[in-house]
Amino acid sequence: MSPETGYHELSTDFPALHCFERELHEQTGLCIAGHPWLKPIRFEGQEQEAMNRYPFHTIEGKEVHEVAVGPIHAGVIEPGSFRFMCQGEKVHHLEIHHGYQHRGVERRLLEGDPLSLTPLVETIAGDTSIGHAWAYCAALEALAGCELDVETDVARAVALELERVAMHLATLSGMAADIGFLQGATTYGRLRTTVINTTMRLCGSRFGRGALRPGRVGMRMSPEALEGIRASIGDLREDLSIIDDCFLSAKTVQHRLSGVGVLTPARASELGMVGVAGRASGIAVDARHRAAAGAYAALAIEPRIFTEGDCLARARVRIAEIEASLVWISEALRMYPGPSGAAKAVDSLAPRALSIALVEGFRGEIVHCLETDDEGRLTHYKVQDPSLRNWMGLAIAVRDNDISDFPICNKSFDLSYCGNDL
Amino acid sequence: MSGFKSLRVRASQGTQYITDLRKAVPAGFRGRPSIAGKPCAPDCTACRDACPTRAIELSPVRLDLGRCVFCSACTEVCPEDKISFTPDPKLGAAEREHLVIEEGMEKRAQVRASAGLSRIFGRSLKMRQVSAGGCNACELELSALANVNFDLQRFGIEWVASPRHADALVLTGPLTRAMKNAVRLAWDAMPEPRFLVAVGACTISGGLYDGATGVERSFLSEVGPALYVPGCPPHPLTFVNAILDFLGIA
Numbered sequence: 001m002s003p004e005t006g007y008h009e010l011s012t013d014f015p016a017l018h019c020f021e022r023e024l025h026e027q028t029g030l031c032i033a034g035h036p037w038l039k040p041i042r043f044e045g046q047e048q049e050a051m052n053r054y055p056f057h058t059i060e061g062k063e064v065h066e067v068a069v070g071p072i073h074a075g076v077i078e079p080g081s082f083r084f085m086c087q088g089e090k091v092h093h094l095e096i097h098h099g100y101q102h103r104g105v106e107r108r109l110l111e112g113d114p115l116s117l118t119p120l121v122e123t124i125a126g127d128t129s130i131g132h133a134w135a136y137c138a139a140l141e142a143l144a145g146c147e148l149d150v151e152t153d154v155a156r157a158v159a160l161e162l163e164r165v166a167m168h169l170a171t172l173s174g175m176a177a178d179i180g181f182l183q184g185a186t187t188y189g190r191l192r193t194t195v196i197n198t199t200m201r202l203c204g205s206r207f208g209r210g211a212l213r214p215g216r217v218g219m220r221m222s223p224e225a226l227e228g229i230r231a232s233i234g235d236l237r238e239d240l241s242i243i244d245d246c247f248l249s250a251k252t253v254q255h256r257l258s259g260v261g262v263l264t265p266a267r268a269s270e271l272g273m274v275g276v277a278g279r280a281s282g283i284a285v286d287a288r289h290r291a292a293a294g295a296y297a298a299l300a301i302e303p304r305i306f307t308e309g310d311c312l313a314r315a316r317v318r319i320a321e322i323e324a325s326l327v328w329i330s331e332a333l334r335m336y337p338g339p340s341g342a343a344k345a346v347d348s349l350a351p352r353a354l355s356i357a358l359v360e361g362f363r364g365e366i367v368h369c370l371e372t373d374d375e376g377r378l379t380h381y382k383v384q385d386p387s388l389r390n391w392m393g394l395a396i397a398v399r400d401n402d403i404s405d406f407p408i409c410n411k412s413f414d415l416s417y418c419g420n421d422l
Numbered sequence: 423m424s425g426f427k428s429l430r431v432r433a434s435q436g437t438q439y440i441t442d443l444r445k446a447v448p449a450g451f452r453g454r455p456s457i458a459g460k461p462c463a464p465d466c467t468a469c470r471d472a473c474p475t476r477a478i479e480l481s482p483v484r485l486d487l488g489r490c491v492f493c494s495a496c497t498e499v500c501p502e503d504k505i506s507f508t509p510d511p512k513l514g515a516a517e518r519e520h521l522v523i524e525e526g527m528e529k530r531a532q533v534r535a536s537a538g539l540s541r542i543f544g545r546s547l548k549m550r551q552v553s554a555g556g557c558n559a560c561e562l563e564l565s566a567l568a569n570v571n572f573d574l575q576r577f578g579i580e581w582v583a584s585p586r587h588a589d590a591l592v593l594t595g596p597l598t599r600a601m602k603n604a605v606r607l608a609w610d611a612m613p614e615p616r617f618l619v620a621v622g623a624c625t626i627s628g629g630l631y632d633g634a635t636g637v638e639r640s641f642l643s644e645v646g647p648a649l650y651v652p653g654c655p656p657h658p659l660t661f662v663n664a665i666l667d668f669l670g671i672a
Contacts, residue, residue: 045635048603071604074583076551076565078558079601100600103555104635112474119474119493119654120630126557126655170562187431189569190438197448204452204507207559207655210493218494220450239434246427418557 006031016272019388041388042421043099051081056095059085064092067403071100078417082406089402094395101421109381114140114370115214115346122209125385125419127170130156130163130208131361132383135368137214138357143349143370146215150298151340154332155217157295158229159199159208161325164362165236166195168276168318171414175315176247178408179256187243191236198232201225216343226333233326240326244319257312261409263397264309273393275364275386277413280317281309281393287360299335301328309397311412351376363387363415385419438570443662444672447509451657452492454510457483459526462502469496469505475629487513487521488626491654511657514664515650521626533667536648540670542615543589546578547669549619550588552608555595555637559655560622564592566658574662577671585611593647596624596631599638606641620647621661623654 001007009032011018019041025032026040043051059066070081081097105124109117121136122129134156141148169192176184196206202219203211210218219225247253263273268281278285286303288296304320306313349372359366364386371380394413398406440446462483470478473496477489483504485496496505504525515521516534523530553561567574568581582588585608597605609618620642623629631637651664666672 043600046600048600051600071601072552072608076553076561076581078553078556078561079604100604101553101555101595101598102600102636103596103598103631104637108631108634116472116474116495119491119495123557123559123624123630123654126559127562129559183428183431186570187435190435190571193438193566193569193571200448201450204450204494205492206451206563206657209491209654210452239431242427242430242434246431249427416558418555 003028003030006033008033009035011035011037015270016389018392023388041098042102044102044104046099051097051099054097056083056097057085057093059087059092061087063088070097080417084403084406086403089404091398091401091403091406094398094406096391096395098391098417098420101418103418103422105422106381106383109383110378114349114378118213119209122207124383124422125387125416126207127167127416128163128361128363128366128385128419129205130159130211131359131366132368132385133208133212134160135357135359135366137212138359139355139368139370140214140349141344141346142355142357143353143372144214144346145350146344146346148215148344149340150295151337152217152344153294154298154336155219155221155339156212158329158332159202159211159217159219160359160361161329162195162199163208165322165325166192166199167362168322169195171411172247172315172318174411174414175257175311175408176253178411179253181247181250181253184243184247184253187239191239191243194232194236198229201228213343214346221336221339223338226336229333230330233330237323237326240322248316248319254312256408257315257412258310260311260405261397261401261412262308262310263393265307267396268309268393271393271396272389274389275360276314276317276321276362277390277393278364279303280306280313282307285365287358287365295332299328299332301325311408314412349376349378361386363419364390383422385416387415387417387420390415391420435570439573439576440571443572443659444666446659448511448657448659449509451509451511452494452507453657453660454508454513454530455485455487455490455523456506456508457485457523457525457527458504458506460502460504462504466501468499468501472496472499475623475627475632483525485523486627487515487523487652488518488650489623489629490652491623491629493654511659512663513652513656513660514667515652516648516668518650521650521652533649533664535670536668537670539615539617539648539668544669544671547590547665548580548582548588549590549592550582550585550608550612551592551594552601552605553594554601554605555598555624555631556622557595557624560594560624563655563658564594564621564661567661572658572662577666579665585609586613588612589615590617590619592619592621593625594621596628596634596637597639597641598636600636602638602641609641609645617648618645619649619651619665621651622656623652626650626652629654
C-alpha cells in the first residue's frame, strides 16, 4: 500500500478504530480516505500555536454556548484541554484536545540500550510504573527467549495488584472529594498511603520504581517483608469493609453518582472500551482473566462486571477489584515458595521478530509491541496505554449531562494524559 | 446507624498525621545516595556507563541529584560497592551546584534559608502546581502533601487553584513544547513577590527526557528556580524538608 493512496477508512463501521486510524495518520502520514475526523491524537512535534489553531466542532443556535477548559486545570493534576458545546447547562458534545503532555516517549525508547529501558518505561505513565514495566519486560523476555520461573511471575503480580489497589483507592478518594463526601476522601486517601508504603518497603519506591527488571524482579521478598504485606492487607480489609459500606450506603453518594455519566454497554462495546470503564459498562474484558500462563493461570482472578455504566458503577468496579486483589495477594503469598534463584539472562534479541505483551494495569490493558531487524536491533517500539482507547468514552458519557457533573465523570474514568500523549 | 458507622471509621483512623515531619525517615525508601571514599577498581567506568541520565562523573565520583532517577543501576554494576542509597529524604537545595554529591562527602549542605522570602511567606505560602510533561508520579506525591499524613497546611502552606492567588509556582515534568505558552501564562499571572520551585529530575535537568523531541525548556533558563526538590518522584518528605528549610520554618 502506498502512503499516498492509502486505504478507505474503517472508523465509520467500527468506531473503536478511530484512535488507531487517527494515530496511524498522525505518525506515518498514511492517507486514510473518507475518514470523518482525522484529528491528531497528540499533535506530535507541533507548537502550541498549531494546537490553538485547530478548529473545534462548533454549535450554533439559541441558548448555545461553548466552554473551554485547560490545558492547566484547577488542581494538582496533568494538563489537557476540553471544549464543551452546551445548550444551557446541558453538555451537547465534549471535544477532547490532548497532546500537552507529549514528550516523545516512543522515539526515546529507540535511542537507548533496549535492555536497559525500564527507568524510562516506568515514566510512560508514572502512576502505572509497574504495569508498563511488566509489559516491557514481558515483550523483551519473549524476544530474548527467556522463560521466567513462577516465583518471579508471582512477585511481579503482587506488585501489579498493589499498584491496582493503591490507584483505585486514589480514584475513590478523588471521587469522594469531588462530591464533598469528605470522610471517604480522607479515609481512602490514607489507606492508599498504607498500600504505597508497603510497595516502598518491597522495592524502595512508593510507585514501584525498580520493582521489575528484564529477567528478574528488584523486590525484597524476605519472610519479614511477606509478613509485612500480610499485616497491611489485614488492616486494609478491616477498614475498607467499614468505609466501603459508609460510602455506598450514603444517600449523598448515591444521589451524586447514580445515573450520572452513563455509558451504555452497547455504546461502550462500539467504542471498544477496555479496563475498569469497560467492565462498568458490562464488557467482560480483563487481560488477567485471559492469561494462559504464569501467576494468573495458577491462581485465577474473575473480572468484576457491572452493567449500569454510570459513575457509581465505575466506583463499584474499583471497590470490588480492590477486595479481589487483596484476597488474590493473600492467597498467592500462601503458595509463594520464596524468592527464586539467579536472574534469567536477557541479552541478545531474536532477529526479525515481533513481540506483543499485554498486561492488565489498573486502568485496563497495556500493550507494548516490539520489533527487531535482521541484526536483532530494536526498530519499532509501540506503546498503548488503555487511556488512548477510553478517552472517547468519557466524551460520549458526558453528553446530555449537566456541565457541572463533568469533574465527577472525568474522575470516575480517571484516565492518563501522559499515557495518551506519550 | 450511619452516624455510628462514621464513628467506627473515625476510631479506626485514629491520629494519622506524622507528628514530627523533620525527623521522619521513610522505612525502605531509596533516598540520598552515599558514595564511599574508597578507591575505584582500575579504569572502571561501569557506574557512569550504566546511568540512564548521565548523572555520574568519575575521579572523583560525583553524582548529580538533579539528574538522578534513583534507579540504582550504578549500585548494581559497581564492583567495589562504592555507591549506596540511604532512606534519608533530605535532598533539596537552593543552589543548583549543591545537588552534586561527591565521594567521601560527610554531609550535604542544608537548603539555605532565604531571609527575604522567609519574612514574607514564613507563616503563609500559597502554591500553584503546573505539570508540563509530568508522568503523574510527582503530581501524586505533591497532592499527598495535603493529605492527613503529611498535612502541610499545619505550616500555613497550601495549594491554590489560581496562579493569581499563588506565591510559588511548583513545576513538574521536563517542560513540553506544547505547554511552553501555558507555563509562561501561569507565571506571568502571578503577582510579585513570587518564586519558582523545580520538582523532580525531569524539571531540574530534563532527566530521562533531556533532549527528547517534545521537550522545550527555554522557560527555565529565563526564570531560574529558587528551590530544587530532586527525586523520581521526590518523596513528600523531600518536599517538606526543602520548603521548610527554605522558608526558615522549624
